[in-house]
Amino acid sequence: MRGLKVYAITYLVFLYAPIILLPLFAFNDGTIIAFPLQGFTLDWFVELARTEALHDATVNSIFIAVTTAILATCFGLFAARAGNRHSFPGKGGILGFVMLPLVLPEIIVAVSLLVAMLQVGLSPSIWTVIAGHVLICTPFSIAILNGSFANMDKSLEEAAVDLGETPVSTFRLVTLPLVMPGIVASLLICFTISLDEFIIAFFLSGNEPTLPVYLWGQLRFPGRLPVIMALGTILVILSILLLVTAEYFRRRGLRRAGLEDTGGFL
Numbered sequence: 001m002r003g004l005k006v007y008a009i010t011y012l013v014f015l016y017a018p019i020i021l022l023p024l025f026a027f028n029d030g031t032i033i034a035f036p037l038q039g040f041t042l043d044w045f046v047e048l049a050r051t052e053a054l055h056d057a058t059v060n061s062i063f064i065a066v067t068t069a070i071l072a073t074c075f076g077l078f079a080a081r082a083g084n085r086h087s088f089p090g091k092g093g094i095l096g097f098v099m100l101p102l103v104l105p106e107i108i109v110a111v112s113l114l115v116a117m118l119q120v121g122l123s124p125s126i127w128t129v130i131a132g133h134v135l136i137c138t139p140f141s142i143a144i145l146n147g148s149f150a151n152m153d154k155s156l157e158e159a160a161v162d163l164g165e166t167p168v169s170t171f172r173l174v175t176l177p178l179v180m181p182g183i184v185a186s187l188l189i190c191f192t193i194s195l196d197e198f199i200i201a202f203f204l205s206g207n208e209p210t211l212p213v214y215l216w217g218q219l220r221f222p223g224r225l226p227v228i229m230a231l232g233t234i235l236v237i238l239s240i241l242l243l244v245t246a247e248y249f250r251r252r253g254l255r256r257a258g259l260e261d262t263g264g265f266l
Contacts (some may be wrong), residue, residue, distance in 0.1 A: 026171055026229040029122075036104060044230035045145055051227070061195055064210060068133040069190040075134070076141025081175075083142075084149035098137045108137065110203040117204070124206030132200040137190040138172035144189060148182030181249040188246035192239055 029039035048054060083095050101109060113132050114124070122128060152175070165173065176183075198212040207214055215231065218224045 014081075019126065022229055023233045024220045025226060026233040028226065042200060044226045045234075047227050048230055048234075054211075054214060054231070057209050057211045060205075060208055061211040064126060064129050064133060064201075065191045066139075067130050068137055068194040069187045071134045072132070072137035072190045073145075073186045074259045075138045075184060077143050079138070079142050080145035080149050083146065090231045095142075101136045101144065106136065106197075106199040112225040113200070114203045120205075124204045126208050127204070128195065128204040129201050129210065132204050133194040133197060136197070137193050140189055140193060141186040145179065145182045145188045150177040152178050181252045184249040185246040188249075192242045192246075196239065236254045 021249055027040055027042070029041040029043075053126055079095070079098055113128070113135070117124070117128050117131075196212065197210075198216065201210040201213050202216070209217070211231075218219065218228055
């Protein structure tokens, strides 16, 4: 058991040490990313507010992430409900096919999407990035919402129908409120995945780069590295806040269902 603890601590240090270095160099006065540190400064964060190209890339990423989160969660909601409430021919194979992007290398998905979209006459743009991100985010949404539907008592829906509600009103008044924590968690997770995704955006963004693609382009200029460190610090903080919020709603949903928490995102 002691060896397992040592391994876990070593693994976490190896995994998160590079992230810890981000704020160190983001507040460093020097332009060289190396020790020793030269002093404390907020200039790199001020520089972020002056870079218009960065603002455009950020707006693109936020628009893509919000749209992706909404679409992927809607598709995930329909798929999770169908998988948990209905039986149909080929159900296992269809759901397995929908979840396939989870195990496919993103480079394969990106190149395939690019070729397919060029064949139908679509040029790379924000909307092609959204299509790619919805493809890879929907399986995550399904995985989250599957748990929400599995933990919900089916008799509640049946009782609502017996009391005169239509299937639509039952879904709106009974099902949606009960799975709402899962929906919120799905929205936050999909938003985070889309905001951070690089490979698909790199192939499909065209002349409208997302924030990760813009940052990749800035790595060619050593003098811009401290600004990238500052932006990376902000993104890490936002990602942590989103994941913590998503986990909070996931656990809240389990508590409302009276179930024991067996582990989640955090």
